[in-house]
Amino acid sequence: MAREDLHFRLRIPEDLKARIENAAAMNDRSMTAEIIARLQWTFGPSDDEMGELADQVNAAEEAARDAQRTISELSHSLRTREQEIDSLKVTLEKASAHDDGRQPDDEPIFNIVLDAKGRPISWPEIAAHIHRTAKAAGLETVGFRAAIFNAEKQDDEKFFGEYARLVRWYQDQTRKHVDVIREG
DSSP states (O other), X not given: OOTTSOOOXXXXXXXXXXXXXXXXXXXXXXXXXXXXXXXXXXXXXXXXXXXXXXXXXXXXHHHHHHHHHHXXXXXHHHHHHHXXXXXXHHHHHHHHHHHTTOOOTTOOEEEEEOOTTSOOSOHHHHHXXXXXXXXXXXXXXXXXXXXXXXXXXXXXXXXXXXXXXXXHHHHHHHHHTHXXXXXX
């Protein structure tokens, strides 16, 4: 309390004085400070304080609305990302099923094993057989894989040259016999 503040003498009944003394001791204040604090609490905040509090409440409400919008946007983004992840998982499962030899449900696959020389007995016959088998099964299109087994170890340059020659040979055979394959 500043020295210029109004001094006021007050008569207080003994029982009230004892209660003020106890409260002042508990709050670590003087009796005068305790009385002032109790009077201020009774009257409530001033108009200026109420204005400041109202501004703080408004700012807090706006911050809460902003936070809620952010949460909604992040929730939507999270759901979208989860859907993308689920879609990618399905794609990955199909791809890995395809890679490890299992057939995906929507694509029948025929496997062909070539002889040790790297050529089938008759490429058009194999393609025609696959086409007839697919047609008998009621399938319009099928995929098929050819695996070439060669126990002989070759150097990389020779291997890639032979591989390129074999790819060209298959492409040529497919072009030459496309009519036979389709008719089969």
